[in-house]
Amino acid sequence: MPKKERKRLQVVISEEQDALLTRTAYxxxxxxxxxxxxxxxxxxxEKIAREMGEDIHLDELRSLLDDENVSEDA
Known part of the structure; x- marks a missing residue:
């Protein structure tokens, strides 16, 4: 059976975000x-995309991005 082709994405996250990821996975x-x-x-x-399709909490998501001071410096 052929392997699925996957794309790789590298992002820079804070230590706090990494801790949240670790805790959520656990x-x-x-x-x-x-x-x-x-x-x-x-x-x-997938969850965010689904919510965007339903127009749920988009302003809330945008404010989270603003609050996190997301940096494009990579």
Missing amino acids: ELSSPERLISKSEVVRLAI
Whole structure:
């Protein structure tokens, strides 16, 4: 069976954001299935895209981005 082609994305995140990712992955994991931080990011992308399709909380999401002082310096 051929492997799925995947794109790789590299982003710079703060230590606090990394801690949130780690904690979320830990909380979503179970003894039968460990969840990676990458899986958490993919889940978040899908959730945000779904909410955008439903016009839910877009202003709230934009304000979170503004509050985080997202830096484009990479």
